[in-house]
């Protein structure tokens with residue numbers, strides 16, 4: 061599932077391709093992805109509108125468009141589990157799972173989603189209550205500490221809460237906790253000041269690194285959507301990619317393999333119905349305690 065870095069890479073890629081393009085026609089193939097915007101309102105608002113800008117907020121894409129009368133409004137996009145957004149030559153057949161298509165001359169903008177959990181909607185409420193951007197100035201170790209102190213939930217589960225910090229999902233929560241050497245099962249309120257500081261730093265390092273790495277990878281926008289052809293959302297773990305990319309994730313998906321830091325085996329547990337990967341050596345409180353007493 062795409063998280064902040066993948067969405068950021070997509071936004072940077074799409075922004076120059078869309079700026080100045082006017083939507084001549086809107087084709088809605090799956091109404092579900094527009095919810096709760098009614099299809100007729102969606103069409104009426106977007107036909108004749110011109111793309112002005114594209115930004116990211118958490119895992120959301122914010123398209124800013126100007127209507128025929130110059131009024132600017134946002135269109136909110138979310139890739140869900142399997143969504144993809146790309147420009148597609150008009151003379152080629154549409155992909156099987158195309159959900160929304162904007163006709164814009166020689167190229168169409170396609171929102172494709174095999175499972176239809178994604179969104180392309182005029183409803184702005186999902187982005188209104190998001191927590192701070194982890195790479196922005198408003199995200200400080202102090203604000204993170206205040207939020208963590210309030211909860212007894214495991215720290216990994218809390219990192220997935222978009223009200224606490226926006227844009228982190230299952231992959232980067234595991235990666236940040238690994239970098240910070242923190243046990244994902246530890247109750248959030250029990251993290252020390254030093255541990256919160258390490259986690260705050262790790263979140264920013266992991267995300268910045270992933271954005272930088274993702275930006276160097278050729279994206280396959282007109283691919284079939286199969287994992288092995290999807291150069292965007294699974295970069296780092298896709299079969300057939302260069303070894304450099306495979307090694308991008310240091311703990312996620314590596315269950316049973318040796319830790320890159322201490323050689324202990326990488327373990328997996330389930331938290332809030334999601335898989336968590338962590339090192340059974342350098343990320344467990346017991347080992348840290350033992351190390352301290354040596």
Ligand SMILES: [Zn+2]
Nearest residue numbers: 319322339342
């Ligand atoms: Zn380790």
